[in-house]
Amino acid sequence: MHTLTIALALIVCLIHVYIVVLEMLWWDTPKGHKAFGLKPDFAKATKVLAANQGLYNGFLAAGIAWALWRVDSPALAFFLGCVAVAGLYGAATSSKKILFIQTVPATAALLALYVFGLPV
Template identity: 60%
Template sequence: MDLVAKVLVGVVAAIHVYILVLEMFLWRGPRGRAAFGTTPEFAAETATLAANQGLYNGFLAAGLVWSLIADDFAFAVFFLLCVIVAGVYGAVTVSRRILVVQSVPAALALAFTLLAQ
């Protein structure tokens, strides 16, 4: 992968590490509630579910980081596609904002990754 593609893959990985932190550790606090627009009561009731979602975002980040460390084109493409699909599903079922935050950066990273080959 070329440098621009690697930087974009790294940005997508960083976004997912941030989402992991929000969902696993900050969900009940003011930052987590503000990011997801939840009430203290809802956040308390759904903290376990959010932590589970955060873990999955961590797996996406780990796969993307591995693709950078191993310089593995196939891993990068696979995990970027996973992020795009997750973002599209989230946009359809939860909020269109997820498309912008998750799928658009991953699509850009995927485009540059494919162009670098």
Template identity: 70%
Template sequence: MGLVASVLVGLVALLHFYILVLEMFLWTTPKGRKAFGLTPEFAEASKVLAANQGLYNGFLGAGLVWGLVRGDVATQAFFLGCVFVAGVYGAATASRKILFVQAVPALVAGIALYLA
């Protein structure tokens, strides 16, 4: 079960690095606009805010990788909790889709980590 938990934590980290790329570098591109359902005008007007969001998502991914590299379950659990809370908040305030893209994977990884 430890291997399964590590793989799931790694996948959540990779997801957040992907979100970093979307928000920091692809926000105004067709791929970025499609991912977030943005008009070209809104994407251009909000690109600095999106880059900031992307940086925070990168920190979440980095924290998860740090916990994996150190073999530190508490660090992994902390960052999974952060991802979960961010996902629930994002679902409540921005898009319900965030619940399934961000919060649910973090919850599943957290459960696997607990069971390991």
């Protein structure tokens, strides 16, 4: 796998690890309120839902890390594709900034993966 592909995929992975921390640990804190534009009463009421959402983001990060560790390009393409689609959905239903936080980095990593080949 090409160095650029690995670097971009690692960035996507780290973004999702950070999202896990925000959603599972910091949702009901000033940092979480600021990151997601939440009012404290709403954050408190939705804390459990956010933790569940964070868990799913953790699975995406774990999948990317696993694919990189195994040097498994098809698996990496799958998990990056999942991130890109999740980002599109989030941008359409929640906040346009999700497009730039999730979809753009995942798409850049996917493009690098395809430009530099898909060794199995």
